[in-house]
Amino acid sequence: MAENQSALGGHLRENGMLLALVAIVALFSVLVSYQGKPMFLQAPNITNIFLQNGHVIILALGMLLIIVAGHIDLSVGSVAAFTGAVAAYLTVSLKLPVYAVIPLTLIVGGLIGAAQGYWVAYWRIPSFIVTLAGMLVFRGATLWLLGGQNIGPFPKEFQAMSSGFIPDLTGIGKPHGLTLVIAVVAIAVVIWIGLRARRRDMEFGITPEPAGLFWGRSLVIAAAMAFVGWQLASFRGLPNVLVVLAVLIILYAFFTENTVQGRRIYAVGGNYKAAQLSGIGTERLVFFCFVNMGVLAALAGMMVTARLNSATPKAGTGFELDAIAAVFIGGASMAGGSGKIIGVVIGALIMGVMNMGMSILGVGIDYQQMIKGLVLLLAVIFDVYNKNK
Amino acid sequence: MSTLLEMREITKIFPGVKALDRVSLTVEAGEIHAICGENGAGKSTLMKVLSGVYPHGSYDGEIIYDGQPLQNRGIRDSEAKGIIIIHQELALIPLLSIAENLFMGNEVAKNGVISWPLAMQKTGELLRQVGLNEPPSAVVGKLGVGKQQLIEIAKALSKNVRLLILDEPTAALQEADADRLLDLMLELKAKGVTQIIISHKLNEIGRVADRITVIRDGTSVSTLNKADISEDRIIRDMVGRDMAHRYPERIPNVGELLFEVENWSCMHPEQTGRQIIKDVSLNVRKGEIVGIAGLMGAGRTELAMSIFGRSYGKGHAGTVKMHGKPVDVSTVTKAIKAGISYVTEDRKALGLILEEPILRNISLANLSGIAKNSVLDKRREAQVAEGYRRQLAIRTPSVQQKVVNLSGGNQQKVVLSKWLFTDPELLILDEPTRGIDVGAKFEIYTIMKELAEQGRGVLMISSEMPELLGMCDRIYVMNEGRIVGELTRDEASQEKIMALIVKDNGKTTEKVA
Numbered sequence: 001m002a003e004n005q006s007a008l009g010g011h012l013r014e015n016g017m018l019l020a021l022v023a024i025v026a027l028f029s030v031l032v033s034y035q036g037k038p039m040f041l042q043a044p045n046i047t048n049i050f051l052q053n054g055h056v057i058i059l060a061l062g063m064l065l066i067i068v069a070g071h072i073d074l075s076v077g078s079v080a081a082f083t084g085a086v087a088a089y090l091t092v093s094l095k096l097p098v099y100a101v102i103p104l105t106l107i108v109g110g111l112i113g114a115a116q117g118y119w120v121a122y123w124r125i126p127s128f129i130v131t132l133a134g135m136l137v138f139r140g141a142t143l144w145l146l147g148g149q150n151i152g153p154f155p156k157e158f159q160a161m162s163s164g165f166i167p168d169l170t171g172i173g174k175p176h177g178l179t180l181v182i183a184v185v186a187i188a189v190v191i192w193i194g195l196r197a198r199r200r201d202m203e204f205g206i207t208p209e210p211a212g213l214f215w216g217r218s219l220v221i222a223a224a225m226a227f228v229g230w231q232l233a234s235f236r237g238l239p240n241v242l243v244v245l246a247v248l249i250i251l252y253a254f255f256t257e258n259t260v261q262g263r264r265i266y267a268v269g270g271n272y273k274a275a276q277l278s279g280i281g282t283e284r285l286v287f288f289c290f291v292n293m294g295v296l297a298a299l300a301g302m303m304v305t306a307r308l309n310s311a312t313p314k315a316g317t318g319f320e321l322d323a324i325a326a327v328f329i330g331g332a333s334m335a336g337g338s339g340k341i342i343g344v345v346i347g348a349l350i351m352g353v354m355n356m357g358m359s360i361l362g363v364g365i366d367y368q369q370m371i372k373g374l375v376l377l378l379a380v381i382f383d384v385y386n387k388n389k
Numbered sequence: 390m391s392t393l394l395e396m397r398e399i400t401k402i403f404p405g406v407k408a409l410d411r412v413s414l415t416v417e418a419g420e421i422h423a424i425c426g427e428n429g430a431g432k433s434t435l436m437k438v439l440s441g442v443y444p445h446g447s448y449d450g451e452i453i454y455d456g457q458p459l460q461n462r463g464i465r466d467s468e469a470k471g472i473i474i475i476h477q478e479l480a481l482i483p484l485l486s487i488a489e490n491l492f493m494g495n496e497v498a499k500n501g502v503i504s505w506p507l508a509m510q511k512t513g514e515l516l517r518q519v520g521l522n523e524p525p526s527a528v529v530g531k532l533g534v535g536k537q538q539l540i541e542i543a544k545a546l547s548k549n550v551r552l553l554i555l556d557e558p559t560a561a562l563q564e565a566d567a568d569r570l571l572d573l574m575l576e577l578k579a580k581g582v583t584q585i586i587i588s589h590k591l592n593e594i595g596r597v598a599d600r601i602t603v604i605r606d607g608t609s610v611s612t613l614n615k616a617d618i619s620e621d622r623i624i625r626d627m628v629g630r631d632m633a634h635r636y637p638e639r640i641p642n643v644g645e646l647l648f649e650v651e652n653w654s655c656m657h658p659e660q661t662g663r664q665i666i667k668d669v670s671l672n673v674r675k676g677e678i679v680g681i682a683g684l685m686g687a688g689r690t691e692l693a694m695s696i697f698g699r700s701y702g703k704g705h706a707g708t709v710k711m712h713g714k715p716v717d718v719s720t721v722t723k724a725i726k727a728g729i730s731y732v733t734e735d736r737k738a739l740g741l742i743l744e745e746p747i748l749r750n751i752s753l754a755n756l757s758g759i760a761k762n763s764v765l766d767k768r769r770e771a772q773v774a775e776g777y778r779r780q781l782a783i784r785t786p787s788v789q790q791k792v793v794n795l796s797g798g799n800q801q802k803v804v805l806s807k808w809l810f811t812d813p814e815l816l817i818l819d820e821p822t823r824g825i826d827v828g829a830k831f832e833i834y835t836i837m838k839e840l841a842e843q844g845r846g847v848l849m850i851s852s853e854m855p856e857l858l859g860m861c862d863r864i865y866v867m868n869e870g871r872i873v874g875e876l877t878r879d880e881a882s883q884e885k886i887m888a889l890i891v892k893d894n895g896k897t898t899e900k901v902a
Contacts, residue, residue, distance in 0.1 A: 200767065200768070203768070203771075204767075204768075204771045204787075204788075204789060257765075258764055258765050258767075259760075259763050259764055259765060260756040260757060260760045260763045260764075260765060261763065263749070263756060263765060264756065266742075266745070266749075267742055267745075267749075267753055270742035270743075270744060270745055271738075271739075271741065271742040271743070273738060273739050274738075274739055274740055274741060274742055274753075275742075275753070276700070276721065277697075277698075277700060277721060277731065277733060277739055277740070278721070278753045278754040278807070279698070279720075279721040279722040279724075279725045279754055280721075280753075281722070337742065337744060337745070338744065
C-alpha cells in the first residue's frame with residue numbers, strides 16, 4: 001500500500017541519516033588510527049564536536065522553521081556576528097553583568113529578526129532578497145560597532161556559556177557522577193519515547209517498522225549515548241553547551257510536532273493559500289519564524305564570541321550556509337512544508353563530525369569545502385531518488 | 390470502419406493496488422469514443438498507459454495502434470504518432486502568453502529563431518477554431534479556467550493530432566463553452582480526428598459519442614453502441630446498481646432566518662475602480678439549501694470569498710448577519726468563529742495540503758479542537774479523522790494516507806470534513822461536485838441533505854443547473870456581480886434562470902427580500 005511505503009520511506013530516511021552518521025564516524029576512526037594519530041572518538045574530541053558545532057545546531061533549529069514555512073534566511077551569519085559584537089560592547093565597554101547582557105543581546109536579535117520578518121511576512125518581499133540585504137547590512141554594522149577591531153576578553157561567567165561544564169552535584173568527581181546519571185536517564189527517555197511512538201503508530205493504523213529494525217536502531221543509539229556519556233564523564237563532564245542544546249532540541253521538537261502553532265507553520269509552507277483560507281494567521285507565523293531566527297542567531301553569536309573570547313568582525317562568516325546545509329541534509333524540502341528537528345540535528349552533527357575529522361586528518365580547507373559540498377548534494381539526491389521511486 | 394486502436398488486457402499495478410485489471414478497449418478510426426466510470430475506476434490510468442506517461446514495460450498487456458504494436462517510452466513517442474492527451478489538470482504556464490503556451494515545445498521557428506508574427510497569426514487562427522475571443526498575446530494566468538481549457542484544446546490542434554484524448558474537458562466549463570467544445574469535437578470528427586473523451590456528464594456523452602466503454606473498479610464492464618446508450622444503463626454500469634434518483638429524497642424543514650448579507654459590495658483587488666460585487670443582498674434560513682446560479686465570471690466565487698474573511702477583493706462594504714445580529718467577518722478566523730465555512734471550488738490549490746496526510750488536513754481549520762493548552766492531542770486527531778472517514782465514506786486504507794493519492798471525490802470529502810469539524814452553522818459550498826463522478830456526487834448531495842436536516846444552512850454555488858434545481862429550496866441568479874433574480878424551488882427551471890441572465894439589462898433589479 002502507498003501508506004506503508006510512505007511510512008517505511010519516512011523510517012528509511014531517518015535510519016539512513018543515522019546510518020550515514022555512524023558510517024562517517026567509523027570512517028574517520030579508521031582513517032585517524034591509520035595515520036597513527038590518537039583515537040578519533042576520545043573525550044576531548046567528543047566534547048569539541050559539540051563545542052565547535054553548537055552554534056550550527058542552534059541556527060539550524062531556527063532555519064528549519066524558516067524553511068518549513070517556505071522561506072530562507074541568509075543573514076544569520078552576519079546577525080550572529082553583530083549580536084556577538086553587541087554582547088562584547090555591553091560586557092567589555094559598558095561593563096554590564098552577564099545576566100543583563102544575555103537577555104539584552106537576545107532582544108537585539110529578536111528585533112533584527114522582526115525587522116526582516118516584517119518585510120517578508122507583511123509586504124511579501126521574497127525572503128531571499130530581504131535577508132541578502134540583511135546579510136550585508138549586519139556585516140557592515142558589525143564592522144562599524146567593532147571599529148574594525150576585536151573586542152575582548154570576556155569575564156569568566158560569560159565564557160562559561162561555551163567552555164563551561166556542569167558541576168558534579170553527586171560529589172564523585174572522577175568519573176563525573178551527574179553526567180553519568182544524566183546519560184542513563186537520557187537513554188531511558190529515548191527508548192521510552194521510541195516505544196511510545198511505536199505503540200501510537202500501531203494504534204493509528206500506520207504499519208510500524210519491523211521490530212528488529214527498531215530495536216537494532218535503539219541499541220545503536222543507546223550504545224552511542226552510553227559511550228559519549230562515559231567519555232564525557234571521564235573527561236570534564238557534560239559541557240554547558242550540550243545542556244543548552246539538549247533543552248533547545250527537545251523544546252523545538254515538541255513545538256514543531258505537538259503544538260498548534262508548530263503544526264500551522266507546516267501548513268503555511270505546505271499550501272499558503274489553503275492555510276490562509278483555513279483561518280491560519282499566515283503572516284504572523286512567518287513573522288514569528290523570523291523573530292525566532294533572530295533570537296537564536298543572537299544565542300549562537302554569543303556562544304561563538306564566548307568560545308573565541310572576543311568579538312571579531314569576521315565572526316560568523318558562512319554560518320548561514322552551514323545551517324541551511326544541515327537543514328537540507330536533514331531532509332527538509334526546499335519547497336517548504338516538511339522537515340524534522342531530529343533530522344536537522346543529525347544533519348548538523350554530520351557536518352560537525354566531518355569538519356573535525358577532516359581537520360584532524362589534516363585535510364586542507366580546499367578539499368574540506370569540496371567534500372562538504374558534495375555531501376550536501378548527495379544527501380538531497382538521495383531524498384529525491386527515494387521520493388521518485 | 391477500420392480499427393485505429395486496440396488495447397488488450399491492460400493490467401497496471403501500483404505498489405499494493407491493482408489500478409487496472411485486464412482492461413480492453415477498441416477504438417475505431419474516426420469515431421468519438423467515450424469512457425465512463427467513477428473516480429478511481431481507472432480511466433485516467435488507462436489513458437496514461439496509452440499516452441506513454443507510464444512507459445512500455447511498466448504494465449502488462451499490449452497496445453495495437455494503426456496496425457502496429459505501440460511501445461511508448463514516454464509522451465514524446467505517443468505525440469509523434471499523433472496521440473495527444475489533454476489532462477484534467479491543465480498544463481499551461483500562467484505567466485506566458487497564449488501564443489507562447491500554444492507552441493511550447495513545438496515553436497514556430499526556423500533554425501531555432503522564433504517567428505513571432507507567424508506564431509501570433511497561427512495562434513489567432515487556432516483560437517478562432519476553439520471559439521476563444523482573446524488576443525494571442527494575452528497572459529494565460531489572467532484568464533479563467535474555462536478559457537485555459539480552450540487554449541489546451543487549441544494547443545492539441547496545433548499538433549498533428551490523429552487520436553485526441555480529452556480527460557474531462559468540460560468539467561470546468563460553462564454550458565455555453567461546453568456546447569461550443571462539443572460542437573468542436575464533432576467538427577474534428579468530420580475532419581477525421583479520432584477522439585476519446587472521458588466524462589462524467591452523461592448528456593454530453595449522449596450527444597457526441599459513437600460508442601461508450603464503461604470502466605468500473607479497474608475492469609472494463611461494457612462497451613455500448615450509440616443506439617444502446619441510455620443514461621440509466623450507463624449509470625447502472627458505472628456504479629453497479631440502479632440509481633432510481635440522482636438526488637436524495639428531501640423534505641425541506643426550513644426554520645428561522647440564519648444568515649443575511651445586506652448591500653454587500655467589493656472592488657477588484659488590483660484594478661482600481663472596478664467593482665466586482667455590486668450591492669448584493671441575500672439570506673439563508675436554517676435547514677435551507679440555497680443555490681447561486683450564474684455564468685462563469687458572474688462573481689459568485691468572488692462574493693463568497695469576499696464574505697469569508699475578505700479573502701477576495703478590497704474596499705468591502707455591507708453587512709453580514711447571523712441570527713439577525715451583525716457579525717464581524719473581516720478575517721477568516723472571525724468568519725469561522727461566526728459559524729461560517731467556505732468550501733472552495735479549487736480544492737487542490739485552495740483547500741488541501743496535498744503532501745500531508747488526511748488527518749492533518751481535516752484538523753487544519755480547527756486545531757484548537759484537538760488541542761489542550763495549544764498542545765496537540767494526536768490520538769484525538771486520529772479519532773476525529775477516523776470518524777469523518779466512516780461518516781462520509783472516504784475511501785482510503787487509512788487516514789494516514791497522503792491526500793494527493795486520493796481521487797477527486799474523496800479529496801472533496803476530506804475538504805468537507807475539514808469544514809464540518811469547525812461545526813459551522815452556514816456552509817458555503819462552491820462547486821461542490823466539480824470533477825466528481827456520479828456515485829460520489831450522490832454521496833455529496835446526501836451529505837448536504839444531512840447538513841440541512843441538522844438545521845445548518847447551505848449556500849451552494851454551482852454551474853450545473855440540474856444539480857441546483859435538484860437540490861435547492863431557493864435559487865439566486867447572479868450576473869455581473871449583481872443578484873438579478875430569485876426563484877423558489879417550484880418556480881425554478883433552467884429556462885427561467887437563463888432568461889434572468891440573458892435579459893439582465895445591467896441595472897440592479899428585483900430587490901430581494
